[in-house]
Amino acid sequence: MDEDIHRKIAIAFQERASSGRRAPQRYLLSGLLRCGRCENRLFSSPRADRRRYVCLSGPDHGGCGRLTVTAPALEELITEAVLYRLDSPELADTIHGRGSSDDRIQILSTDLDAADARREELSTAYGEGTIEIAEWLIARRPIEQRIEQTTRALARLTKTSNLTTFMGTGSELRAAWAGLNLDRQHAIVKAVLDHAAIAPGRAGVQSVELERVSPIWRV
Template sequence: MGTVLVEVELGSDTRTVLDDIKNRVIDGVLVWHPDRLQRHPRELEELIALVEDVGSVQIETVTAGDFDMSTSAGRSIARIVGAIARKDSDDSSSRLKRKHAELAAAGKLAGGGVRPFGYEPDRLTVNPTEAAVVREMATRVEGGDSLRSVAADLNSRGIRTSKGNDWNTTGLKKVLMSARISGRREYGGEFFDAVWAGIITPEQSERLRRKLGSRTRSSGRAPRRYLLTGGLLRCGRCDTPMVSRPTPKRRRYVCSADPGNGGCGRMSAVADPLEALIVELVLYRLDSPELATAITDSQAQQTELAQLHDEVAADQAMRDELATDYANRRFSRSEWMAARDPIQERIDQSRRRLSRLSPTSAIDEYEGHADLLANAWVDLSLSRQHAIVRAVIDHVMVQPATLGRGFDRERFKPVFRL
C-alpha cells in the first residue's frame, strides 16, 4: 500500500480527516503549518490516540517538518508546537514564554558541539553499544562504585569518550548528571520530553542526580558559582556594582557597604531566579531581529577595530623612528619632544577607543542559534557563560524590591549591548 497524503486545512473538516484516518482511507496528513493540525488541543489528543490505534500515520507540515506521532517525544513536540501556535498574544511576557517553549521544543534541532556519548552523530539515535555502557555506569555508580573506579575500569577496557579520550571523573559525572540520557531536556530548572530516546529512565536519572549532586556539595570543594559578577549588576539606589554575598541558605547578590565596595548596603537580590531570568533574556535576545541589526553594527565596529589597530601600529612605528633619529642626534631634545607628543597623544586616544569597542566573539557561534546555546548552556564553563552574558548585556539595574511580591522580574532592567 502506497502512502496517500491528503493536504488539509483542519478546522471545519477535521472530523472527516480523523474518520478517514480511522478507516484507513488516508494514511498521512500534510498541512502547511502545525497550527492547522489543531485548532483545539482536544483535536490533537484525538489525533494522537488515533495514531496509537491505527499504527502508522504520517504527519507532515510544510513549515515545521514531520512529527513522528508514534513516539512520546514526537507527540510532546507536537503538543508544544501546537501550544505555541495557539498563542497569538504579542505582549513581551507571552513572547518570552513562547520563546521558552520553542527552545524546549528545539530538542529536535539539537546539533553542533560534541556528540553526546550514547548517541549517534545525529544526536537522536541511540548507539546500542555506548548505551549499554551508559546503563552500566549508571547502575554501578548508583550502587556505590566511585566515579574514579568506574572511569578507571572503562579506560582499562579500552572504552573511550565520544571525543575518543580516556574517561575521567568529570566527564563521567557529566554524562550521568545529564537530563539527555533519560530522554529529557532541562531548561530553566524544568524538564521537557526530548525528541531523542532515553537510555535510562527519568526516575534513575533523578536518583543519580541527587546522589552525584549531593556528593559535590558534601565535599565542600565545589566553588560557589556566580554568573552576574564583575559589574553586571548595579544597585539602583547608588549605581555601585553588586557583589556575591551568600547567606547560609541561599546565594545572593548585594550592594555592599564594606570598605572597598563603597555601596549603600541597601539592595539585595536572590541569585537563582535572577540568573535564570538573565539567561532567558540573553537567549531570547540572541534570536531576536534586534540582534541582526546589532550584528551589522558590530561588523562596522570590527572594521573600526581593524583601522584603529593599523593606526596605532603606524603611529608606533613613527614614534620609534623619531626616537632613533633623536638617538642619532639628527635633532634636539625639544624638537624630538615636539614631534613625539602629538603622536603619543594619538596612540593613547586610539588605545582608549580600542578598549571601548566590545568584543563580540563570545557569541559568534551562537548568533541566531539560541536553540543550540540553550542546549549547550548548562555544559558551558562559568567563564564562558559570563562572556556570553557580557557580550549581550552591558549591565542590569536592580531596583528595590516591593515587599511580599516574591521574585519580581520587573525589578531588573537590563541594558543591552547588542
C-alpha cells in the same frame, strides 16, 4: 523590555524554573549587576546555603547597602533574556549594520543583503529544477565567500566580532546551557549584556520579578 519580549521571557523563565535544573554553584553574573537604588555594583554574598547578590555599604564598597536579590532566580531570568536576545532581529540588524549612519557600514550592509538575496535566488532556481546540483554548488561557493568576508568586515566596524559566532544560536545554546562550564556561560552573557540594573523588590515577594530587571545590552 517591550510587552512581547517580556511575555516570551516570562514563559521561558517559568519553564526553566519548573524543570528542576540546578543552578550553578558560583556566580554567573559577577561584575554585571548594578543596584537600582544607588547604581553601585552588586557583589556576591552567600548566606548559609543561599547564594545572593548584595549592594554592600562601607568605604570598601560604597553602596547603599539596601538591596539584596537571590542569585539562582536572577541568573535564570537573565540567562533567558540573553539567549532570547541572541536570536532577536534587533541583534542581527546591529551586527549587519542596518540603520547605521556610517557610510562604510551602509555599503557593506547593502552588499551583504544583496549577497543574501543572490543566495536565495540560487536556492530557488535549484529547488525549481532550473539548475543542477553541480551548477548550484559551483555558483554558491563565491556567494558564500562574499557573505563570510562581508560579515567579518561588518563585525570589525560595528565592534561585534565577539558576537558573530553566537548570533542566531540562542535556541541551541539554551539546549546545551546546563552542560557548559560557568566560565563559558559568563563569557556568552558578557558578550551580549553590559550590565543589568536591579530595582528593589516588593515587600513580602521572594521571587525575582521581571519588572525589577533592566538590562543594558552591549548591542
